[in-house]
Amino acid sequence: MRATDSLHSMFLMVIIILYVHSACYAHNNNNKKINISAAFVFGDSTVDPGNNNYLPTIARANYPPYGKDFANHVATGRFSNGRLVTDFIGEFIGLKRNLPPYLDPSLTMNDLMTGVSFASSAGGYDPLTSKVNGALTMMQQLELFKEYKAKLEVSIGKQKTDDIVRRAGYVVSSGTNDFALNYYGPTLVQRSAYPNISDYHHFMWHNIERFLQGLLDEGAKVIGIVGVPPIGCLPAMITLHSKEFVTNRKCIENLNDVSKKFNQMLQNNLKGLKTKGTKIVYGDIYKPIINMVEQKTQYGFEEVQKGCCGTGLIEADFLCNFNSQLCDDVSKYVFWDSVHPTEKVYKLIYESLRTSVLKEISKP
Template sequence: MNTKLNSFLFLHPLVIMILSLQYSYAHMNNTISAVFVFGDSTVDPGNNNYLPTIARGNFPPYGRDFDNHMATGRFSNGRLVTDFVAEFVGVKKNLPPYLDPSLTIEDLMSGVSFASAGAGFDDLTSQISSALTQSQQLDLFKEYKAKLEVAIGKERTEDLVGRAGYLVSSGTNDFTFNYYGPLRIRQSSYPTISEYQKYQWQLIEQFLQELMDLGAKKIGVVGIPPMGCLPAIITLNAKKPITGRKCIESYNSLSRNVNGMLQNNLKSLQRPGTKIMYADIYNPIIDMVQQKAKYGFEQVHKGCCGTGLIEADFGCNPSSPLCDDVLKYVFWDAFHPTEKGYHIIFNSVKSVIQMYLE
């Protein structure tokens, strides 16, 4: 954005008055004032475009089914779950990345994503991919609040923040890239997976406490997917990675354990006037894999882009071959669902979203 225009937006009294009136009018018509998102590549709409990392999806064929066939940085052929959520609650069609320098105050007021591809609750996980750590994402949210206070005042900012919906989707990379990754870095500090799970929960708890201290009152915490069904995990762990492809049960069992612990422990964080809800993505993905005909899928163990066995980020690029019909695939690349897959996940968590509106 032009620097002079940016200063005008922040300082001109008429603009501030107009924004304030628009904000007040919006509150008469919407229960959710805005949507804010924290997490990893499954909810990153392009923040990594502005970071020194190779974990990006801002080039074709990513985004080929998005508006204007634009590769925005979303790790899919189209929209993400968070885009469908933002549209469902009536704040905007697509949720932008906070780091996009072209965003106006009006864009910011209806919500943004602070998520970063490659991130985890464990800072070490984020550092492996040069992604934003969870604490850095919170710092950006603090910066966001400061910007809004200049534009619409502290009282209205606190009201907007308090009425907003929050989604936190992270944790998978802590296991796939960190604990069980090629270097298995955290295993020296946490010899057993149960020890690492407890450590991860401490980090989740700290993050959520800080988020609530910043004013969040309606928080949805997304569980982790069946990791053993991710095409890349199958490729790296199957006895016959090409011909004998099936979900790796040991990883799926870990996912169920992590999600069970998450569901139980979230209950202890409830505060008066605050809702913290668990959003299940394990079961809808398992259902897509096991009941593929019900959804019109034909391929559930390979991604559409490249060989579909291990490609993601720069591995899925303009030179990569693509499947003939993306609507028949659960996964777009070897880690991330297609837009159709994301929409099915969104439909499965609508009941959680609806609780925000009560």
């Protein structure tokens, strides 16, 4: 598979969910305007724009050097040097430039009506992952969505609220922390309870199914759920699980196999949740990331196994901070810290999709 093909696969389905139920398209300056009501996002740090700023947790990114390349160099709580894929998507479909965190107390009703993120960094599908790290569980995020709906009903009425919820696009991105911070992390609880990784996969699926059903019960019609990346290629995982993490850094293949098997299970099981009038779409994140790592020069990258922040070996969260030295050119790096991608990676993915998406939405 060509690199461009795999980039196309990563978020094409996720973006498609944001307009699949739209019946009207307006033509303006040769661009298509997608008529959807809002975007709602759930998951972990890949899609958290700053909810953890308002939680008692150390898993925050509201301080430099995070946000180095964000507007006005503001550290918003996004675990990157800049914007996230969901920000680019929200701007593209005409909702807002950056999708805000639901817990931000300064949000206006207009902010809320066009969509927010309920995601919480360091969270996962396994409730233990979230609890250990002080993050919101997926069910707590769902409860916040219910709270959101109640707020809207008071302000604009039930009919308008139901219309927004029905015509909105939903994105779910989580799972990495369940492996990186939990199952293969410092705690032995889940490895003891589920000594076979496939059993842990099934436990995760039980939680995913419960969450998705809850979202459907609340009125969601179209949901995009993203798989997990090649966790064996995350710089932190290479450092923690390699015998030669300084002199011979390379992806940990057995951990990548865990990602592939989980993604296959997720893709297969999602088919059983589809009902009339709803659509649940799987988005592949594994192939694009692995291709960036293995074919780095095609994307202008030079460093794919270290982060830009600090040594790039282990720094993330509070270890990437005011005192951390940064790489000379972040555009040459796939990873901003030892876990999270750079804005360039997110933007590269978005830009690779734009033409394809415009072509898709012009179809009858």
